[in-house]
Amino acid sequence: MACPINWARRSAGNNRVRAGLALMPPLYRGLLTKATTSLLCILSIRGIRTMSTTSPRMIVRRMAFRFAATLGGHWNPQRPQFSHIVNAASLAMPYLEPYLIDTMRQARARISDPRLLADIDLYIGQEAAHYRQHQQFNRRLADMGYTAVPAMEARLKADYAGFAKRRSFTFNLAYAEGFEAMALAIGHMLIEDREHLFGRADPAVASLILWHFVKEIEHKSATYDVFKALDGRYLWRIWGLIFATVHIMARTRQGYAAMLHQEGLWWHWRSRLATWRLLAHIFRRLTPRFLAVLRPGYDPRQVPDPAWAQAWWRQHHQGDPGLATLDTHRLAHAEPICIAAA
Ligand SMILES: [Fe+2]
Ligand SMILES: [Fe+2]
Secondary structure, rough: OOOOOHHHHHHHHHHHHHHHHHOOOOHHHHHHHHHHHHHHHHHHHOOOOOOOOOOOOOOOOOOOOOOOOOOOOOOOOOOOHHHHHHHHHHHHHHHHHHHHHHHHHHHHHOOHHHHHHHHHEEEEHHHHHHHHHHHHHHHHHOOOOOOHHHHHHHHHHHHHHHHHHOOOOOHHHHHHHHHHHHHHHHHHHHOOOHHHOOHHHHOHHHHHHHHHHHHHHHHOOHHHHHHHHHHOOOOHHHHHHHHHHHHHHHHHHHHHHHHHOOOOOOOOOOHHHHHHHHHHHHHHHHHHHHHHOOOOOHHHHHHHOOHHHHHHHHHHHOOOOHOOOEOOOOOOOOOEEOOOOO
């Protein structure tokens, strides 16, 4: 595989990149170029730049996640902090995903390619299925008495209504692609680290989250293709990625901090230590994937799909209903194992 220094040389001929670099002081420009090329070489060596996609055609099918009456906020008792990070992120879905759908509907009106139109329709169907499942889960969180749920829902609703109303179509499309690129990176991290993060957790919640991210990997190219067809500007793609990431992470932090506060765990030193260890664990795995998205030549098709996700798709195509109840004691297996089949 060629070192991405070749990419750096090629991009030196890119007028937009060259113009952006020319605006920087020489010292910063030199440091940025060195740091970027070194980093890209490391990513290349570690195999982050890879071959072609193996994602299947997108499929929309209803899942039946059944949450136990005894379900608590710490659905992974070994990892309360991770439970609340996921809980807080889940609160965004019923507002974020309708916003993505609305953006893609606007994009649809500007596109004539039948393949892209079909992909947009499938994407919309998948995202609609996702946020409806999260609505059910979020109602359970509200019923548990977490006051952060209505507070965060009001903030997120206002955020996305504001983006849709006041921001440009280009911004919203870049946000959509930025979010999808981030979701692809997170999906890979969650699946690769599934035993550590979801091992012995509540099967319905673990199955919900892994289902969602397997599906995010399945439609990894949908918004990218639309963004490329309608705009394609590198700086807009990167701005969308940074904005979406900072926005989602900031809102998620507010939500999980509020839930931990309510339980008296936020300032507890053991909880604080566990949070920092967890974040270090997650970001050590996430950061190289995230940085790879910054390459001007990034294409989600270059990111190979995890074998576990491919096995999930095979079982899903066979209509296996057990994927809604994964055996979380056996997540280390190369293929998903369902409780019913165990
Ligand atoms: Fe989704
Ligand atoms: Fe998505």
